Structure formats: C-alpha cells, structure tokens
Amino acid sequence: MPDVLIKNIRLLADGALAPAEILIENGKVIGISKEFRISEYDEVIDGKNAVAIPAGIDAHVHFRDPGMTYKENWYTGSCSAAAGGITTVLEHPNTLPPVVDKSGFYLKLKQAKKRSVIDFGINGGVTNNLEKLSELWALGVNCFGEIFMAESTGGLNINNQTLGSALSKIGQMEAVAAIHAEDDALRLQNEALLLHDNSDDVHSRIRPNECEEIAVRNCLRINESEKAPANIHFCHTSTPEAVALIETARKNLQEKQNQMAEKNKNKDQKEKSSDYQISRRITCEVTPHHLFLSTKDCGRLKTFGKMNPPLRDPKSAEYMMTALRTGLVNAVASDHAPHRVYEKETTIKAAPSGVPGVETLMPLMLAAVRKNMLTLERMVEVTSRNPARIFDLERLGKGFLKQGFDADIVLFDPKDVRIIKAKNLHSRCEWTPYEGMEGIFPTMTLSRGDVVWDGSQIIAKKGCGRFLPGKGLKPGADDFDGVDDRELVDENDIENEEEE
Numbered sequence: 001m002p003d004v005l006i007k008n009i010r011l012l013a014d015g016a017l018a019p020a021e022i023l024i025e026n027g028k029v030i031g032i033s034k035e036f037r038i039s040e041y042d043e044v045i046d047g048k049n050a051v052a053i054p055a056g057i058d059a060h061v062h063f064r065d066p067g068m069t070y071k072e073n074w075y076t077g078s079c080s081a082a083a084g085g086i087t088t089v090l091e092h093p094n095t096l097p098p099v100v101d102k103s104g105f106y107l108k109l110k111q112a113k114k115r116s117v118i119d120f121g122i123n124g125g126v127t128n129n130l131e132k133l134s135e136l137w138a139l140g141v142n143c144f145g146e147i148f149m150a151e152s153t154g155g156l157n158i159n160n161q162t163l164g165s166a167l168s169k170i171g172q173m174e175a176v177a178a179i180h181a182e183d184d185a186l187r188l189q190n191e192a193l194l195l196h197d198n199s200d201d202v203h204s205r206i207r208p209n210e211c212e213e214i215a216v217r218n219c220l221r222i223n224e225s226e227k228a229p230a231n232i233h234f235c236h237t238s239t240p241e242a243v244a245l246i247e248t249a250r251k252n253l254q255e256k257q258n259q260m261a262e263k264n265k266n267k268d269q270k271e272k273s274s275d276y277q278i279s280r281r282i283t284c285e286v287t288p289h290h291l292f293l294s295t296k297d298c299g300r301l302k303t304f305g306k307m308n309p310p311l312r313d314p315k316s317a318e319y320m321m322t323a324l325r326t327g328l329v330n331a332v333a334s335d336h337a338p339h340r341v342y343e344k345e346t347t348i349k350a351a352p353s354g355v356p357g358v359e360t361l362m363p364l365m366l367a368a369v370r371k372n373m374l375t376l377e378r379m380v381e382v383t384s385r386n387p388a389r390i391f392d393l394e395r396l397g398k399g400f401l402k403q404g405f406d407a408d409i410v411l412f413d414p415k416d417v418r419i420i421k422a423k424n425l426h427s428r429c430e431w432t433p434y435e436g437m438e439g440i441f442p443t444m445t446l447s448r449g450d451v452v453w454d455g456s457q458i459i460a461k462k463g464c465g466r467f468l469p470g471k472g473l474k475p476g477a478d479d480f481d482g483v484d485d486r487e488l489v490d491e492n493d494i495e496n497e498e499e500e
C-alpha cells in the first residue's frame with residue numbers, strides 16, 4: 001500500500017504545467033499520473049493547485065557546526081534549508097576543527113546525524129593534508145573543497161604548487177575538486193594599496209573581477225598539466241571573465257575527449273585512455289547574491305554585503321543571469337555563510353566575509369521565473385538536476401521528480417509573491433541581505449516523502465536527515481574506534497536544545 005498520495009497539484013511536462021498526482025512509498029516516488037484511481041493509502045496531501053518541483057540541492061553551505069555554533073548549527077541551518085525548499089545540502093569543510101582528517105570528518109558526521117532535518121553530504125578539506133585525501137574519500141566525503149586559492153573564512157588557503165598536487169590526487173580518485181577561485185597575490189597587493197580606503201564598496205575593489213579571472217586561469221592550467229586531471233567545479237563564479245575562460249576550457253576538453261574516444265577505438269586495452277578522463281567535467285555555479293545583488297547595494301548593505309568573492313558591478317551581475325539561463329553556468333548554490341549581526345556591525349575592513357542564503361535561494365529563483373528572467377524548466381535544472389549530476393547524487397536517488405527517485409518535493413503557489421523578511425527566516429544569524437526583496441516560498445517541503453516544512457512550521461524531527469556518502473566510500477573505512485570522540489556541547493548548543 002502506498003504511504004502518501006499527493007493530489008491536486010500541477011507538474012511541468014513538455015514546458016507547460018499539467019494537473020497531476022504523485023504516489024509515494026518508502027520515501028520514493030512510485031508513480032506520477034494525471035489521476036490515480038486507488039482508494040488505499042496511508043495519507044493524502046491536498047496540494048491545493050500548487051506547482052510541484054524537485055526540492056533544491058544546495059551544493060554550497062557552511063553550517064558552522066562543529067565549532068562556530070553561535071553563528072549556525074546543523075539544526076538551525078537545516079531548518080532554514082527545509083523552509084526554503086532545500087532538502088539536500090553539501091556542507092563545506094572550514095568548520096572547527098576543519099574536515100581535513102578522519103577525526104574532523106567524524107565530529108562533523110556525528111553533529112549532522114544528531115541534528116540535521118534534511119539529507120546531507122560532507123566535503124573533504126584540502127590544505128597541506130595531501131596524505132589524508134584518500135582516507136577522506138574512503139570515509140565517504142562527497143567531493144573535495146571548497147579549495148581556497150585565496151584567504152577566506154577559516155584561513156584554509158593553499159598555494160598553486162599544493163593545488164597541483166591535490167588536483168592530481170583528486171584526479172586519480174576520479175573525484176570532484178570544488179574550487180574557490182580568487183588570486184591571493186592580487187588581493188594582497190590591492191589590500192596594501194587601499195589600506196586607508198574605508199568606502200562601502202572597497203571590498204569589491206580589493207578583489208576585482210581580475211582576481212577571479214587570474215585564479216580560474218591558473219587552476220585550469222595547473223589541472224590540465226597534471227597526468228590525471230580532476231573534475232573541476234568552480235564555486236560561486238561571479239564574473240563574465242571567469243565564465244568565458246571556463247567555457248573555452250570546456251570546449252578544449254571536449255575536443256580532447258573526442259580525440260581520446262576516437263583513438264581508443266583502434267588501441268588495445270592497456271593503451272586506452274580511461275573512461276573517467278573521457279567523461280571528466282568542468283562545471284561552475286553562481287550564487288543568488290551574485291545574481292540579485294551588485295555593487296549598487298554596497299551603500300545599503302555596508303558590511304552585510306561583504307562576502308568572497310565580493311559583489312560585482314551591475315553589468316557583471318546581469319551577465320551572470322544570462323550565463324545561467326543559456327547554460328554556461330550549470331548550477332545555483334547559496335554559499336550560505338552566516339555571521340551574527342554583532343560580528344558584522346564593525347568597519348568594512350574588520351567585518352567577516354559571508355552572507356546567509358540557503359532559505360532564500362529557491363524563493364528568489366522562483367520569483368525570477370515569475371519575472372521571466374528564466375524558465376521554470378531551467379530553474380529546476382540548475383537547482384536540482386544539475387547539482388545531482390555534478391556531485392554524483394543521482395545514484396542515491398536525488399535530483400529528479402520521477403519514478404524511483406527520492407520523494408524530495410517542493411510545493412509552491414506561483415502567484416504568492418512575498419516580501420523577504422529576516423524575522424520569518426530560520427537561520428541563527430537573524431538577518432538577510434535580501435530584506436525587502438521578493439520571493440516565492442514553499443507552501444510545503446517533503447523530504448523522502450515526509451513533510452518537513454508545512455508552510456508555517458518545521459514538522460521534521462531533529463536528526464531525521466541522512467548522510468549521503470560519496471562514491472569513494474569503502475566498507476570498513478568508517479571504523480571510528482580510537483578517533484577523537486569528545487562530545488561537542490557548548491552554551492549555544494544548550495540554548496538551542498531548549499528553544500525547541
């Protein structure tokens with residue numbers, strides 16, 4: 001007997017919305033039809049004519065847990081995600097301790113399993129821990145990174161030589177390297193030049209478009225010169241210059257791969273190029289703040305608009321939407337990086353970089369669809385299907401609203417445009433750079449068939465989120481005997497437990 005029947009909804013089919021019903025059993029979609037003529041099921045959900053799309057996959061969040069739980073933790077972060085229509089996140093390694101070895105991985109896994117209300121992958125950090133990368137891969141990290149090419153929150157940046165060695169190792173494992181591309185030399189030079197400049201947009205001038213351009217070029221060059229280049233995914237690309245370099249590199253790679261495939265036809269087994277090298281990818285994402293905000297907002301946002309890479313000029317922001325629409329940029333990810341208000345209330349130079357965004361990603365994108373900035377089809381592609389493909393989550397049932405996949409579903413009313421207000425959001429940081437802007441919020445979010453957000457409150461139980469292991473997971477590698485097993489409880493954790 002099916003567990004859930006969702007009726008009275010509309011689904012995308014051939015570019016148009018059509019009435020439909022969804023049947024769910026054991027957390028999976030078992031059927032989609034215009035109308036099911038069945039009378040036996042455990043639960044029926046009346047969608048009230050809402051549109052249903054796959055729930056979002058946010059491949060770039062910083063939930064600050066362990067170590068900085070006064071900013072966010074796995075419970076507040078995942079509730080914020082669920083209320084915004086995201087049911088899968090990939091969490092990045094710059095926590096305290098960072099995920100750079102087995103014990104760092106274990107501490108994060110433990111915190112997330114205890115607290116997350118949505119499914120999650122954990123990324124492995126790359127610093128000077130090259131000898132630990134294969135261990136992390138065997139433990140089930142989703143991918144490696146973000147790999148910082150310049151200083152940012154957590155100070156995990158590495159130089160180009162270490163980057164090359166890391167990419168080679170990651171390539172040998174056939175994994176994905178997620179890159180934070182900013183050139184540190186240019187940043188340092190500009191920082192010195194603009195030492196006494198405290199204008200609202202100075203951060204954007206310290207890390208100009210060129211900063212991203214240089215780093216993307218270096219990263220691509222270094223990777224291609226390795227014997228076993230890695231899959232490269234550029235995080236938060238924000239400039240036309242970077243997108244152009246990535247597109248050229250993709251074309252060159254495609255040509256090279258066509259030649260390899262052609263040669264393979266005539267070669268014996270041992271001389272053949274590997275299947276991995278023939279299917280290797282170069283991909284990139286953009287954040288909502290680089291689509292919907294620009295240096296025009298620096299005066300209004302001040303330190304609350306400071307992040308890395310920084311806000312760009314309006315032309316760059318406009319271009320990024322075009323690049324997303326036309327397929328040059330593959331995915332949207334929030335780079336949710338919360339800091340508390342009191343931390344941001346300081347000078348532009350002293351303020352930490354980073355803005356929250358996991359809860360507003362889908363609402364902003366749905367509002368953009370309503371304004372005809374992109375189609376709903378493309379929005380679904382860049383918020384669920386593509387992130388699932390890039391990070392190998394399809395094999396775990398993620399990213400598609402179709403038979404056999406996890407019933408991770410968002411229902412929304414396309415006419416219900418609301419004003420974004422921090423007081424309605426769930427992040428522990430209690431502010432948003434999108435205050436006063438328009439968003440279309442989910443009327444319901446389901447994760448594996450269970451309602452996690454009902455449009456007004458979180459229904460999910462703490463800890464119901466599942467770990468999504470990367471494809472390198474080796475049975476037995478997750479033997480944590482003897483690993484640092486301290487209980488991570490601090491004042492903020494206790495305060496949060498009481499809140500619920």
Ligand SMILES: [Zn+2]
Nearest residue numbers: 146180235308
């Ligand atoms: Zn980053």
